[in-house]
Structures are given as C-alpha cells and as structure tokens.
Amino acid sequence: MKNKLNRGRENKTYISLLLVAGLAFGVFFTSKTWMYDDSAIAQTSFNESINGLSQTTLTLRDWEYNPKNKLMEVTLERNHTGTDAVEPTFSFYAKEQHATQKYKAELVYQSDNNMVVQIEDVPESFEVIGLFVTEHRDQNILKQEYKKQLENKDGEATVTDQSIQKSDLPEPEQVIILGDYRIIDTTQSLVTKTDKGYKKESIIADMERTKQAITTIVEEDIPFQEELITTLKKEKESLKQDMAFETKEEQADTKREIEQKDKAIEEAKSEIEKLKKNVKELQDKYQNREEELNALTQNKDDKQQNKNEKTNAENVKTGQQDAHQNKQNDNNHAAKKDEK
Structure with a gap:
C-alpha cells in the first residue's frame, strides 16, 4: 500500500516537472510575441537615404519575413550618385546582431533602380538582422585613379595596369542595413516571385509613393x-x-x-x-x-x-478528327452491311 502511495507521489512529481519544463519551453520560444521588449529599436529608417558608399545612395523600401519558410525579403532602391562611368556591382550577406553565423543573401531581382535581396534560413527567434551590402567598383576605373594619384604625388606615372596589385587598390565600401523584429513585416504569403511579379510590385509601390x-x-x-x-x-x-x-x-x-x-x-x-x-x-x-x-x-x-x-483550336481540331473518324467508321459499317 505504501509503495503504491510512493509511486503515486512520484508520478505526480514527474508530471509537475514536465508541466514546468513545458511552460518554460513555451515562454522561451514565444516570449517575443507577448513580452514587452524595452530595448532600443535597431532599425534602419525606411524611405530615407542611406549613405556610406562612394558611388551609390541606397534607400530601404520594404522588409518582410515569412517564419514558415524562414525567408526574408529586403527591397532596396539604388541611385548611382558617383562619378564612375561604369556603375558598380553589389554582393550581400546577412547575420544577426552579436552573432558570427552568416546567412546566405541572394539578389533575386534587379531593375534600373531597384534590388530585391532574399535572406535564407533565418530562425523565428531572430531579433536584429544586419544586411551587409558591399559595393564593388570597376577595377579599370580604380587602376586609373591609382595611377593619377601616383602622377600627382611623384609627377610621373611609373606603373602600368598590369603591374598594379590588388592590394594597391582600395577595399570595397560596405554599409549595414538593420532590420528589427518589431518593425519587419511578418507575412505567411512571402515567396519568391517571377521577374514580372517583382516588377509589378515595384511599379505599384512607386505609384503609391x-x-x-x-x-x-x-x-x-x-x-x-x-x-x-x-x-x-x-x-x-x-x-x-x-x-x-x-x-x-x-x-x-x-x-x-x-x-x-x-x-x-x-x-x-x-x-x-x-x-x-x-x-x-x-x-x-x-x-x-x-x-x-x-x-x-x-x-x-x-x-x-x-x-x-x-x-480551343486544338479542341476544334480534335473534334473534327473525331467526326471524320466516326464518319469513316459509319461508311465502313455500311459497306460491310451491303456485302452481306
């Protein structure tokens, strides 16, 4: 009898511990949705110029996140404001604030002045994401600038394009665009679209502005x-x-x-x-x-x-073929009847 009572108490204890653990688990993974977060919002302003690149002025237009497929999508407007005759190209990666793990960031659409970048495998537990945008200027332009600097310094250029090392040229410039989970739009319908789909969205957004x-x-x-x-x-x-x-x-x-x-x-x-x-x-x-x-x-x-x-044309053609076949079958049937 005593053993039964002890086992009953032990079972109740185990159940209580499991309930507490489950509650703690739920609090840990859902606290973002109901607990007040009084930390400073780390969000790059929308619809304002982002400086820091020598040839390009960026503007953050939209930032969305789909927790179901862990996909983020960032829409940027770019304006070539520098003096380079050749517009620069860009590379991207992302990572969470105070973390070392990098997330793949891919340019999925670009037009004359818009870029749509998707960040993959972002966990729902994220708080602040940094999108690193690196501007890559044309190498030939950078080499010409380097030779002009030598001319101004020494009075005569003593190097050729072939002798210029990569280390002689300036490093690509970079800006970090921040997204805060309290500001980023959460949507379950976010998926990768076609170029026409992105173009349509871009036109509609521009019309609204x-x-x-x-x-x-x-x-x-x-x-x-x-x-x-x-x-x-x-x-x-x-x-x-x-x-x-x-x-x-x-x-x-x-x-x-x-x-x-x-x-x-x-x-x-x-x-x-x-x-x-x-x-x-x-x-x-x-x-x-x-x-x-x-x-x-x-x-x-x-x-x-x-x-x-x-x-419709194929259906009509198929119908005509069926009618012709039926007529042929009727003729064959009639011929056989006459032979009899």
Missing part, C-alpha cells in the same frame, strides 16, 4: 503657403493703418517692414507655383507608371488569351 507625394503637396504644402500669404497681407494692412499715428522715423521703419512682407508674399507665391509644377510632374509620372502597369498586365492577359485560343 507618387500618389502620397501629390496628396502631401496639395493638402499640406500649398495650403500652408496660401495661409502664410493671407497672414502676411493682414499684417501688412495693419502696419499701413498704424502709419497714420507714427512719426516720420517710425513710418520709415514701418515701410521697410511692409517691403519685407511684400517680398515674403512674392516668395510664397513663387513657392506655390513651384509646388504646382511639381504636382504636374508627379501626375505625369503616375500616369506613365500606370500605363506601364497596364501594359505589363495586358501582356499577361494576351499570353493567357493566346493559350486559351490555342487550346
């Missing part, structure tokens, strides 16, 4: 300048009325103040014209991108239509 820029100018910037003009005009009229009770010296100061307000009014009017011109350019850009998107979609529809037409 253009639309937002137009809205900001029309609803905020222009009304601000108009309100400023109204305020300046009221202040100007008030100063004119005060001049009737001022001395000559005070009137001279007031006139100068009125002139300053007139100048400010003209500057505000000029700024409004610039803003309106900017809106027109943005509207034209939006329309061009819309036409590009429609053309891209139309090409897809045309291919599908051609595929459907081909299928």
